[in-house]
Amino acid sequence: MYAHNLYDDLYGNVSFDNHWCYIRAYLLYVGLATLYHSHLLQPIFRFFRVVFYKSKQLQTIRFMFRLVLIQWLMDFLLILPVLFLHNFDYTPQYYYCQTLYIDIKKLLISTFIVYYIPMVGIGAIYFYILYYMKKTKNQSILQNRQVSNQRGLVVLHRINFLIGILFMVSFPAALTTLDLYQHQIGDVGAQHLAVGLRNNTTITTLDLQSNSICNTGVQHLADALKHNTKLTTLHLQYNQIGDVGAQHLSSALRNNMTLTTLNLRCNQIRNVGTQHLADALKNNTTLTTLDLQYNCIGDVGAKHLANALRYNTTLTTLHLVGNQIGDIGTQHLAHALRNNVALLTLTIEFNIIGDIGAQHLANALKYNTVILLLSYISVD
Secondary structure, three states: HHHHHHHHHHHHOOOOOHHHHHHHHHHHHHHHHHHHHHHHHHHHHHHHHHHHOHHHHOOOHHHHHHHHHHHHHHHHHHHHHHHOOOOOOOEEOOOOEOOOOOOHHHHHHOOOOOOOHHHHHHHHHHHHHHHHHHHHHOOHHHHHHHHHHHHHHHHHHHHHHHHHHHHHOOOOOOEEEEEEEOOOOHHHEEEHHHHHHHHHOOOOEEEEOOOOEEEEHHHHHHHHHOOOOOOEEEEEEOOOOOOHHHHHHHHHHOOOOOOOEEOOOOOOOEHHHHHHHHHHHHHOOOOOOOEEHHHEEEEHHHHHHHHHHHOOOOOOEEEEOOOOHHHHHHHHHHHOOOOOOOOOOOOEEOOOOOOOHHHHHHHHHHHHOOOOOOOOOOOO
């Protein structure tokens, strides 16, 4: 993987999406399976010593060596379905193939084969040994081994206790943050993600920065937000949702009652898209942070946001950096600030605000005592 990253740094625009990539992923998973499954050999050996103690050939080094070879062969066969079912996907940002974390079905299949098979096997073997020793400890055939078995019984109880703890903690905890930054999932990936997000009750933060998501993908996400009751933070910066995508999100904001932070930085949103968002803000009572930096909302978009600020009582942070806002747009924002008592932070640097716009803002601050931070202005 690191060699591939170095190769891309030297030559650029390379892809390793070929058959060898999937074969390497297959061999990697075989290696992981071999590592985890090797832990089964010790309980198998103990099983033969306790249950089949009369069969000396089952306790020889030669027999255990054969078990190792059988385990390796089984691991190669067990991982084959993962390869044939196309559970490996190429990740262009890392230049290798793996099972993606966003595909829960594929991830569960791989995890079950590699991790849970040995866990279940070890637990089953030790529980059976315990059952066998308790069942036969009073029989005369085991009287000579009773003292040894009593010591083994104590050890097995401890082993089973540890296995139970490991098995419980091996289940993934409730996922609260899903970071898919720069994974290039596109509209199709956003659609699949929206299906899972619709009824999800654990994820609170979703990061979809730089994923080539357009208005179609955002439409699916917005539909999911209408039903989702857990998500509080959504990062969509550096995509291309445009005005149509902003319209879809505004529709979601009218219904969603949990989203508090929405980041739409660098999304080609203009005054039309801003109007849709502003209309939703008039009635929204949960959103506290809206980031619209480096879009093209202009004076008209600023006017729409100013109208929304006259009604909105929950938005505390508004980022409007680099939006081609001039004196007229600043005037509308300044008038809105005179009556708005909720907004705490307004960032408007790197716009085209002149002396007149600055004067409007200065006048607004005479009446507004709630604004705690007003970022500096780039005077044209």
